[in-house]
Amino acid sequence: MDDDETFEALSKVIEPELQPARRLRRPWVRAVSVLPYAAFCVTVLIVTRGLRGDADVVGPWLLWGFGSVQLIAAFLVFRKVLRESIPGKTGRPQAWLGALGVVLFLQLAVAALTNAQSPRILSPERAMSVGLTCMGIMSIVGVPVLLLGLTLASKGLPARPRIIGLVSGLAGGLIAEAVYRSHCPYTHLTHMLAWHSGAVVLLGSLGFFSGAVWDLKRTGAWRQRRSPRK
Amino acid sequence: MIDPTVDQKLRDLMVSYQAGEFQAFAELYRLLAPKLRGYLSSLTFRPEQAEDLLQETFLQVHRARQSYLPDLPVSPWVFAIARHCFLMECRTFSRKRRQEVFAEDELDIPVPAEVESLADRLALRRALARVAEDRREALMLHHVWGFSYQEIAGMVGIGAGAAKVRAHRGMQDLRALLTATENEEYRDG
Incomplete structure (x- = not known):
């Protein structure tokens, strides 16, 4: 196939379907959508389940200040996901590992600070039920963020859908943590690692597998499209 | 550039x-x-x-x-x-x-302009084919198509420093391969 033939073949496909394309907004503008979602979740959580019992002891800075820091970190991670979906803006692996580290470090560091201010230990008989509730609610809060990340990233052409899924899930987990700490007063390390970090890891894994499915579907579609020509 | x-x-x-x-x-x-x-x-x-x-x-x-x-x-x-x-x-x-x-x-x-004078085009292409894939890619993107290391990093998903190292080592390999070929030809008369 020479140059003219290739162009002719492309023209036949492109010219009939060429419409003005609505340009994507910048990654940070699109990522802002997670902030009102987080505010909505906090409001619903406080209205339906109430503010954490030790809010007065913890104080506004530790409760809302650090929650905001977590939210900003989640926003930055989410922005990175959307940036990754633009061709030519692929991030390096170290940056992704850094994002993973920031998510887990922030979660545990904020919990440790809060625990120092207001230590609360769960009785062994309640640990499982409270833990499951925490994990369940955090997952419910985090899944829409994961889905939003995958949907917004699919508007571009990401090279690594698994990473997109994984990091969207982690961002969802961090947002869920920022939201849920306004209700859950248990910040003991065992509870945090088992259930709160567990929820973040669960969301990250869910994202990774969603990305893998997306990748498989994409590869399948590619194979189908390219096979007749081979 | x-x-x-x-x-x-x-x-x-x-x-x-x-x-x-x-x-x-x-x-x-x-x-x-x-x-x-x-x-x-x-x-x-x-x-x-x-x-x-x-x-x-x-x-x-x-x-x-x-x-x-x-x-x-x-x-x-x-x-x-x-x-x-x-x-x-x-x-x-x-x-x-x-x-x-x-x-x-x-x-x-296309071949990098820096090595064009070292051998004929066919020998250059053969040598290029023998350079490790990741190094060759960075080498070509920088030396042939003029992308900055930052741009290469974004395309390939690595750091700018790694892109620079790959391109540099690719060029070293290419020169070494061309020199070796030249020596072989000289020995064979």
Whole structure:
């Protein structure tokens, strides 16, 4: 196939379907959508389940200040996901590992600070039920963020859908943590690692597998499209 | 270094293409296809497959045209899409396809200007084919198509420092291979 033939073949496909394309907004503008979602979740959580019992002891800075820091970190991670979906803006692996580290470090560091201010230990008989509730609610809060990340990233052409899924899930987990700490007063390390970090890891894994499915579907579609020509 | 005038022209064309102008697509094709063909040839070492992937690249450019942001240069965006198409092809049809013997005289792979005087084009292409894939890619992107290390990093998904190291080592390997070939020819008389 020479140059003219290739162009002719492309023209036949492109010219009939060429419409003005609505340009994507910048990654940070699109990522802002997670902030009102987080505010909505906090409001619903406080209205339906109430503010954490030790809010007065913890104080506004530790409760809302650090929650905001977590939210900003989640926003930055989410922005990175959307940036990754633009061709030519692929991030390096170290940056992704850094994002993973920031998510887990922030979660545990904020919990440790809060625990120092207001230590609360769960009785062994309640640990499982409270833990499951925490994990369940955090997952419910985090899944829409994961889905939003995958949907917004699919508007571009990401090279690594698994990473997109994984990091969207982690961002969802961090947002869920920022939201849920306004209700859950248990910040003991065992509870945090088992259930709160567990929820973040669960969301990250869910994202990774969603990305893998997306990748498989994409590869399948590619194979189908390219096979007749081979 | 990519010519700023050409870069601005490409940006304007891309914006017109996003607005739905077919003429802008035709012009983009005219300006970018030769470079992309060379890039894809340097990845596949098979002219037929490179031509196929060129077509696929422009189809993907068309489908992902909304993801181009006007404040970004066009070339890294398009080259990243070409690379994506190549990787999809590799994953879908196994890498063995690329190992097939290629007709060297059919291949039109540009070579870095820095080594052009060291051997004839065929010897250069042969030596280039023997440079490790990741190093060759960084070498070609920087020395042939003029991308900055930062741009290469964004295309390949590595750090700018790693891109620089790869390009540098690729050039070292290429020079070593050319010198070795020259010595062999000298010995053989």
